[in-house]
Amino acid sequence: MPRQLFAANLFFEPSTRTKMSFVVAERKLGIETLDFQMESSSVVKGESLYDTAKTCEAIGASMMVIRHQDDDWYKELTNNLSMPIINAGAGKGEHxxxxxxxxxxxxxxxxxxxxxxxxxxxxxxxxxxxxxxxxxxxxxxxxxxxxxxxxxxxxxxxxxxxxxxxxxxxxxxxxxxxxxxxxxxxxxxxxxxxxxxxxxxxxxxxxxxxxxxxxxxxxxxxxxxxxxxxxxxxxxRIFKQMENGVYIRMAIIQTLLQEWGMYHEIALEKC
Amino acid sequence: MPRQLFAANLFFEPSTRTKMSFVVAERKLGIETLDFQMESSSVVKGESLYDTAKTCEAIGASMMVIRHQDDDWYKELTNNLSMPIINAGAGKGEHxxxxxxxxxxxxxxxxxxxxxxxxxxxxxxxxxxxxxxxxxxxxxxxxxxxxxxxxxxxxxxxxxxxxxxxxxxxxxxxxxxxxxxxxxxxxxxxxxxxxxxxxxxxxxxxxxxxxxxxxxxxxxxxxxxxxxxxxxxxxxRIFKQMENGVYIRMAIIQTLLQEWGMYHEIALEKC
Amino acid sequence: MPRQLFAANLFFEPSTRTKMSFVVAERKLGIETLDFQMESSSVVKGESLYDTAKTCEAIGASMMVIRHQDDDWYKELTNNLSMPIINAGAGKGEHxxxxxxxxxxxxxxxxxxxxxxxxxxxxxxxxxxxxxxxxxxxxxxxxxxxxxxxxxxxxxxxxxxxxxxxxxxxxxxxxxxxxxxxxxxxxxxxxxxxxxxxxxxxxxxxxxxxxxxxxxxxxxxxxxxxxxxxxxxxxxRIFKQMENGVYIRMAIIQTLLQEWGMYHEIALEKC
Incomplete structure (x- = not known):
């Protein structure tokens, strides 16, 4: 049986579409989702994004999806984590x-x-x-x-x-x-x-x-x-965009997991 | 392998029993759950129930369970969505x-x-x-x-x-x-x-x-x-009612999905 | 096919590590998770921990993980529930x-x-x-x-x-x-x-x-x-501790479920 993969979805800003879309994409690929509720997390105790991300890594996440209010939140994470990170929105910067x-x-x-x-x-x-x-x-x-x-x-x-x-x-x-x-x-x-x-x-x-x-x-x-x-x-094409959002995120996740050597063929059967 | 079914559970009012009960019913039927946290959703950006529901549809939900504070929230959704919607509480109206x-x-x-x-x-x-x-x-x-x-x-x-x-x-x-x-x-x-x-x-x-x-x-x-x-x-019979809540919701979901031609026998095996 | 087991994770205080760690442990053991959001639950209507726990039991939970601000929250639950309860933090008391x-x-x-x-x-x-x-x-x-x-x-x-x-x-x-x-x-x-x-x-x-x-x-x-x-x-060993947290919680859950006669071998295959 293949190793279970866990995706941590860290949304520090409100989201309906992007977050649900990632969850559906992950589940269609057979990936377990770890939901992170900022307001009931240790972020309220002052924990930083970096430490939150390192925690997810230590606990067994194989990938992370992050939306955060800083324009360049990903800079401190690059090269410090042994898994792919997907940018689900960076302040006023990129999406x-x-x-x-x-x-x-x-x-x-x-x-x-x-x-x-x-x-x-x-x-x-x-x-x-x-x-x-x-x-x-x-x-x-x-x-x-x-x-x-x-x-x-x-x-x-x-x-x-x-x-x-x-x-x-x-x-x-x-x-x-x-x-x-x-x-x-x-x-x-x-x-x-x-x-x-x-x-x-x-x-x-x-x-x-x-x-x-x-x-x-x-x-x-x-x-x-x-x-x-x-x-x-x-x-x-507004609702067509949302539908496409699931497919494009499935493709992004699959590509990244393959690049990182984490993807197993069995998961594909779930699509 | 059968198509995965996704249930979006949209609770705009607090709930422990009804929400958990629906989640258990859905999981027992082999249905994936999409959890919607109002306070971290685009509802805080002013998105309406109608647009939230259409979003769930576009993203791939096969059914929705909705609790909302309006007595007749379901009126604007009827005939506009290609999936069954289950009323999990409508203001002071019906449950x-x-x-x-x-x-x-x-x-x-x-x-x-x-x-x-x-x-x-x-x-x-x-x-x-x-x-x-x-x-x-x-x-x-x-x-x-x-x-x-x-x-x-x-x-x-x-x-x-x-x-x-x-x-x-x-x-x-x-x-x-x-x-x-x-x-x-x-x-x-x-x-x-x-x-x-x-x-x-x-x-x-x-x-x-x-x-x-x-x-x-x-x-x-x-x-x-x-x-x-x-x-x-x-x-x-107060706790018996709660136990029955899971069974009755399983029956409602199964009946609706069969009516809409979405239900696959394989799912039944999970019960 | 084995009976599905449901774990209700009731966190009345903020948590990232402990909560995620339990969720990963549960999923690795093939257990379904029931997420409880205090702020959108009936706790805001004044429901007590005891009644919330009895509700989870009635709805079909096979185990509960609880963090609560009272030092001895577990005393009123002991002997009143037909399932194992795991203490995920009790006020200033024990963890x-x-x-x-x-x-x-x-x-x-x-x-x-x-x-x-x-x-x-x-x-x-x-x-x-x-x-x-x-x-x-x-x-x-x-x-x-x-x-x-x-x-x-x-x-x-x-x-x-x-x-x-x-x-x-x-x-x-x-x-x-x-x-x-x-x-x-x-x-x-x-x-x-x-x-x-x-x-x-x-x-x-x-x-x-x-x-x-x-x-x-x-x-x-x-x-x-x-x-x-x-x-x-x-x-x-700070991040090693977090990694160990998943394994120790898997061991605790497995031991308790076995003691209570709830554990099925099939679940082990998922590890």
């Missing part, structure tokens, strides 16, 4: 598994990235999704644009800005971002007028190309970034 | 799986409902258990009575009221309800005198018919609805 | 599974306890680990000493005190304890000077015998009880 599921969703639609016009629209400055996706898409050959309300731009990233009205007309892919109220020190915009000025209204959606698709990492602020009735419209 | 385990416990005792005198006693106005049980028992042929302290009545339901002293003498089944302090805006009764005036004291228990049984959905406020020493007395 | 993993770690090192000089150093007064270990080690033939800052002594226990400087020179085993800030009504020591006066500095570590080892139940307050750079030094 690579989200990026990969977005890429998969686009690829399923177009079969290529070359020449695709992708507009990333919304709260660019606070979005780890925007950071991960902009560079990945550019590298793969897409033309990447940003659209953002005043104050939501990120001038550290060198991508051209469009207005939302320009954006909807030219894009093949419109990647909306969530306004992250919890990362703004004050409510920096009037959510009631945001939709009309900067969001995807029904009128703007009508101006999109016939084949253009809508992505959003969710959770959606309905009526803010997007008119509520568009969340499940024909060109929306 | 059908509790009702079914109560019915099973009574049926095990008497083999019939016809002509049984059942008194539902306590905080009727806030009890989803009372609502579910009163109509179900009446439909099955029982004579249903209420007993309630002043202010705890529910005049929207047409059942005769008895005093607790009348109730204990006539009933075959005494269904006590918990005083739901958390649903009262102010502490509406003096818990110290409640037992003497309206609860099941040892004296009142002595006046019950020899065969009469006591039910309570728990958690019990010991010394309020019932004298603490009666919780495990010979005529109490 | 027997931690003690057993500490003993295993020492035994692996020395192959005996007889004549070993063991110093338990730190916050003796609030430490259930100190209580469990001091008597166990003495019974097994070790010479047990305490070292504590003023106010951290426990005069109810009859063991000789050493200064930390004496302690490091004579000990074969230095068992450091965590300063339990959360159990002190006021911050009773200046953590910045604590290390210099009473903790294990690099200078003190240099004075330890060549073969002497360092233990700590963790979580470690780095830079308080111990210089941060010593946590993973060659003589530290």
């Amino acid at each position: 690579p598994t989200q990026s990969m599921l977005d890429l998969l969703t686009i690829y399923q639609e177009y079969g290529t990235f070359s020449g695709l016009k992708v507009v990333i629209a919304g709260d660019i400055s606070h979005s780890r999704v925007a950071h991960s996706n902009a560079y990945a898409l550019q590298t793969l050959g897409a033309e990447v644009y940003f659209a953002a309300a005043p104050g939501f731009e990120d001038m550290s990233m060198d991508f051209p800005y469009l207005s939302i009205d320009e954006a909807v007309e030219v894009c093949d892919v419109l990647m909306l971002l969530r306004i992250q109220h919890e990362r703004h020190s004050r409510k920096s915009c009037d959510t009631f007028s945001y939709l009309e000025k900067y969001g995807l209204t029904r009128e703007r959606e009508q101006k999109m190309k016939a084949h253009a698709i809508i992505l959003h990492p969710a959770p959606v602020n309905r009526g803010v970034e997007i008119d509520s009735c568009l969340v499940e419209c024909p060109r929306s | 059908p799986t509790q009702s079914m385990l109560d019915l099973l416990t009574i049926y095990q005792e008497y083999g019939t409902f016809s002509g049984l005198k059942v008194v539902i006693a306590g905080d009727i106005s806030h009890s989803r258990v009372a609502h579910s049980n009163a109509y179900a028992l009446q439909t099955l042929g029982a004579e249903v009575y209420f007993a309630a302290a002043p202010g705890f009545e529910d005049m929207s339901m047409d059942f005769p009221y008895l005093s607790i002293d009348e109730a204990v003498e006539v009933c075959d089944v005494l269904m006590l309800l918990r005083i739901q302090h958390e649903r009262h805006s102010r502490k509406s009764c003096d818990t110290f005198s409640y037992l003497e005036k309206y609860g099941l004291t040892r004296e009142r228990e002595q006046k019950m018919k020899a065969h009469a049984i006591i039910l309570h959905p728990a958690p019990v406020n010991r010394g309020v609805e019932i004298d603490s020493c009666l919780v495990e007395c010979p005529r109490s | 027997p599974t931690q003690s057993m993993l500490d003993l295993l770690t020492i035994y692996q090192e020395y192959g005996t306890f007889s004549g070993l000089k063991v110093v338990i150093a730190g916050d003796i007064s609030h430490s259930r680990v100190a209580h469990s270990n001091a008597y166990a080690l003495q019974t097994l033939g070790a010479e047990v000493y305490f070292a504590a800052a003023p106010g951290f002594e426990d005069m109810s226990m009859d063991f000789p005190y050493l200064s930390i400087d004496e302690a490091v020179e004579v000990c074969d085993v230095l068992m450091l304890l965590r300063i339990q800030h959360e159990r002190h009504s006021r911050k009773s020591c200046d953590t910045f000077s604590y290390l210099e006066k009473y903790g294990l500095t690099r200078e003190r570590e240099q004075k330890m015998k060549a073969h002497a080892i360092i233990l700590h139940p963790a979580p470690v307050n780095r830079g308080v009880e111990i210089d941060s750079c010593l946590v993973e030094c060659p003589r530290s």
Whole structure:
């Protein structure tokens, strides 16, 4: 019988989609899950991420999935742990598994990235999704644009800005971002007028190309970034993204465990 | 090998019994459980029940168990999800799986409902258990009575009221309800005198018919609805109810999954 | 097919190590885990430990693991439940599974306890680990000493005190304890000077015998009880203790289930 593998899922920030998605991916691969509840853990006694991670290693975890509020939490863990660590969200920095599921969703639609016009629209400055996706898409050959309300731009990233009205007309892919109220020190915009000025209204959606698709990492602020009735419209891929999230995470986990020599064929039979 | 089934257990209100009971039922049927911690989920980012449920569906859940504070939370989900949803408590409205385990416990005792005198006693106005049980028992042929302290009545339901002293003498089944302090805006009764005036004291228990049984959905406020020493007395079926809760939920899950064409025989072998 | 066994893990106080360690031990033995989230349970409705435990029993748990803030929480449960209960921490009283993993770690090192000089150093007064270990080690033939800052002594226990400087020179085993800030009504020591006066500095570590080892139940307050750079030094067994925690808990669970006639050979195959 193969060795049981244990995945420790350490989420220091709230999550529904990403966490459940990893759990489903792990269980489909026959991996046991170790759930970590920050608020009932030794973190409340002051234990650091590093010590928490070393503890999981000592207790027998074979891999870790971590979301943490620091932009570069993984730096202190690299080279100090004898197992793969998957980044499930790093502060305002990166969210690579989200990026990969977005890429998969686009690829399923177009079969290529070359020449695709992708507009990333919304709260660019606070979005780890925007950071991960902009560079990945550019590298793969897409033309990447940003659209953002005043104050939501990120001038550290060198991508051209469009207005939302320009954006909807030219894009093949419109990647909306969530306004992250919890990362703004004050409510920096009037959510009631945001939709009309900067969001995807029904009128703007009508101006999109016939084949253009809508992505959003969710959770959606309905009526803010997007008119509520568009969340499940024909060109929306929002729930398709979530479904793809399970598959992409299964692929990432399997690839990493194989690289680390931890994966047994028997587990594959469970898929 | 059969497809893995995943059950998402979404509890938006506290629960020990019902939640654990569903988890045991699911695991006994070979179903994977997806645990949802409201306070560490995207609900704290403002995500709605509908979007949370659609997310679970997209991620691969085959069924959902939901407890939520709204009396009619299920209305927006009906017809919008491609899987069975089980109501594990709806505000002050209904609690059908509790009702079914109560019915099973009574049926095990008497083999019939016809002509049984059942008194539902306590905080009727806030009890989803009372609502579910009163109509179900009446439909099955029982004579249903209420007993309630002043202010705890529910005049929207047409059942005769008895005093607790009348109730204990006539009933075959005494269904006590918990005083739901958390649903009262102010502490509406003096818990110290409640037992003497309206609860099941040892004296009142002595006046019950020899065969009469006591039910309570728990958690019990010991010394309020019932004298603490009666919780495990010979005529109490309180812990029997909990045991039955697992079996009834297994039956409900199995029936629903069969209706939806999701159930595989292999799973049954795990029982 | 063997009966499924369910372990209810009831942690009323924060835990990372102990809880995860029990979950891994249970899963390695093929036991299903029932996770109990105090803050989303009926405990918030006022349910007692006794009633919570009886509920777990009624729902089908075959064993329970409990951590609770009362020093003698187990007294009301003994003789009232038809299953083994494992103490995972009782207030300031005892923490027997931690003690057993500490003993295993020492035994692996020395192959005996007889004549070993063991110093338990730190916050003796609030430490259930100190209580469990001091008597166990003495019974097994070790010479047990305490070292504590003023106010951290426990005069109810009859063991000789050493200064930390004496302690490091004579000990074969230095068992450091965590300063339990959360159990002190006021911050009773200046953590910045604590290390210099009473903790294990690099200078003190240099004075330890060549073969002497360092233990700590963790979580470690780095830079308080111990210089941060010593946590993973060659003589530290801190992470080894955590690894041993899984094995010792597997042994405890297996032994108890066998005593109670609940254990099936098939489960062993999963190890």
